[in-house]
Amino acid sequence: MSLRRIIADLRGRPGAGRFASAFTSRLGSAVLSFVVLLAASHALPTTEYGLYVFLFSLGSALGLVFVLGQQILVVKHYRSGVGLDHHGNNALLRVNARWLLLGTGLLIAGAAASFLIRDRLPSPYDQLHAALIFAAIFALSEYLQNYFRIHGRINLSLTPREIIWRIASALALGGLAATGLLLGGAAAFWAVTVLLGAVTLYQLLHFVRDEGLDWLGNSGRTDAATRRQWRKESWYFIANNCLNSASAYLETIVIGAALGLDQAAFYFVALRIAMFLTLPVAAIDTVGIPMIAARFQASDVPGAQRLVGRLSAASFIISLMGALCLAVIGDHVLVLFNADFAQHHDVLVVLCLSAVSLAFFGPGSWLLMIGGGERYFLIGRSILFVFYLALLYGLARVYGLMGIAVAGLSMNVASNLIATVWVMRRWTIDNMATAVLRPFLLFDARRIRRSSATDHRPAAASRIALEGNGEASA
Incomplete structure (x- = not known):
């Protein structure tokens, strides 16, 4: 499309x-x-x-x-x-x-x-x-x-x-x-x-x-x-x-309390700059989700898969291009705020990678939430959060700001992976940007759909998507 x-x-x-x-x-x-x-x-x-x-x-x-x-x-x-x-x-x-x-x-x-x-x-x-x-x-x-x-x-x-x-x-x-x-x-x-x-x-x-x-x-x-x-x-x-x-x-609060307010000032700025790369994800949330839900309402799972894959790929490519630009000019952007911030350009690059990872997984968390996976997501994220706190403490002590950025990147990737696993099992949809690169898929959505062809999942998905569509488009 x-x-x-x-x-x-x-x-x-x-x-x-x-x-x-x-x-x-x-x-x-x-x-x-x-x-x-x-x-x-x-x-x-x-x-x-x-x-x-x-x-x-x-x-x-x-x-x-x-x-x-x-x-x-x-x-x-x-x-x-x-x-x-x-x-x-x-x-x-x-x-x-x-x-x-x-x-x-x-x-x-x-x-x-x-x-x-x-x-x-x-x-x-x-x-x-x-x-x-x-x-x-x-x-x-x-x-x-x-x-x-x-x-x-x-x-x-x-x-x-x-x-x-x-x-x-x-x-x-x-x-x-x-x-x-x-x-x-x-x-x-x-x-x-x-x-x-x-x-x-x-x-x-x-x-x-x-x-x-x-x-x-x-x-x-x-x-x-x-x-x-x-x-x-x-x-x-x-x-x-x-x-x-x-x-x-x-992360910003921990930095301000433990590493100093000047370090918190940089990290907050760098994080907000990196968040510009998530605007394609916002486009999916505000525009793409109702379109995806419409596919489910019509029991068009293959059509939903094509739309999800292409939207995820588009958001990933746009975010990746933006990240590459910031990798080149990020130090000049940081200087606009404070000349001392440019010395932490490498931390900005890691934060950009974290934003790009969110774009790579596309609307996975939305598909999980409108499909009734809230409890699963809460339990999974809670378990991950314990490991994240340990990782945040350990990496911050050894690597400072860079360690904190890496801990955040790891948490984002892990959270999106557990959402992706649930979406594949419940919706038989691969929400990752790589879904457009058939047959090089991490999950074979076609095989799972064939094995579940008799369990009425499309009808259930249609009902849930209709309910979720109202929330997503509100």
């Missing part, structure tokens, strides 16, 4: 406008994140910039954890659309609110306690209260993003935080630095925290306008079994959020 054919197929789908809007917002977010980092690096000395990065990473990580899985629960169970039964929505919103109140309440209480004892804490922990306040706002923002996603309101979901907040942050940091009012990394962090609070309040006002306040009462009830199921799922989602949060921010 040519690129022209894929684009034509996409244009013919009812939700194409939403997909395009989502991908544009994600691309804009990546570019603007780069701009904010650049503005902060020029506005602050290296150590103060490291403090800003440390607080930002810690606050974001805690925010993802203390949303307590409600951003996923609302996507999974909220029922929207004409003709659908809404009687359980109010009950769901009440459950969401109780969990969010618990999460944000714990963060605010922790912020108050750490503020009272800040004089007894060493740097950078004397600013812990700022990270906790940011985390409370970030948790609410994460929930509201997903609430608006399920209503198909992509602009209201993504634009406030991904676009407006980042533009305002870059302008604020540049303006404060130019006027001499930016007194350090903590002040810069408070500035972006206030701005995040403003855009989150904007989303919250829209939420109240849409839902009203009736859901705070007793309108809409669910049975006890449903409430128990929601609690069980919430704990499951919390566990997954902890792993996702650690995957995104743990």
Whole structure:
């Protein structure tokens, strides 16, 4: 299937406008994140910039954890659309609110306690209260993003935080630095925290306008079994959020605490530069998944295999080309932030390899999640995480920043491999970029399909894909 054919197929789908809007917002977010980092690096000395990065990473990580899985629960169970039964929505919103109140309440209480004892804490922990306040706002923002996603309101979901907040942050940091009012990394962090609070309040006002306040009462009830199921799922989602949060921010936090804030500043910048190479993967998540699900809905497993293989190969080739470019010019890019960062160019190359590995495996984790493999993935990732922590500790002690980057690369590859194994067993699909290089396949998907031709898997896959398609395209 040519690129022209894929684009034509996409244009013919009812939700194409939403997909395009989502991908544009994600691309804009990546570019603007780069701009904010650049503005902060020029506005602050290296150590103060490291403090800003440390607080930002810690606050974001805690925010993802203390949303307590409600951003996923609302996507999974909220029922929207004409003709659908809404009687359980109010009950769901009440459950969401109780969990969010618990999460944000714990963060605010922790912020108050750490503020009272800040004089007894060493740097950078004397600013812990700022990270906790940011985390409370970030948790609410994460929930509201997903609430608006399920209503198909992509602009209201993504634009406030991904676009407006980042533009305002870059302008604020540049303006404060130019006027001499930016007194350090903590002040810069408070500035972006206030701005995040403003855009989150904007989303919250829209939420109240849409839902009203009736859901705070007793309108809409669910049975006890449903409430128990929601609690069980919430704990499951919390566990997954902890792993996702650690995957995104743990390395930067460890570097800031153990190796120094200046090292954390470099690593955070290098990681964000490398993440540009995952934009092709974002294209698959926002555009390709609904197209793949449509193949399953039509019981067209061979067609799904062709589409997955070609999308994975395309994303891998684009990411690999970008990585090769960064391998050549990466030191010049790093100099834009700080001249001292260029000495760690080799670490940036390893981080780029990690991003390329994500592109190589394409939509494997998405295929696993929409196919009902969440429990398998959680158990597998939890076991891997134990080994990852040991590897992170050992390599960091011996090789420093390079060791930490290699540990992250190993974790990414291992996580994607266990997802690939499940996808091959459940969907009989090879999601790796090498799937287009027949007959040089790691897995022979055709043989497995022939052996399972009588077990009705396509019909089951069609049902699950239909359910997952709604979540993926929301």
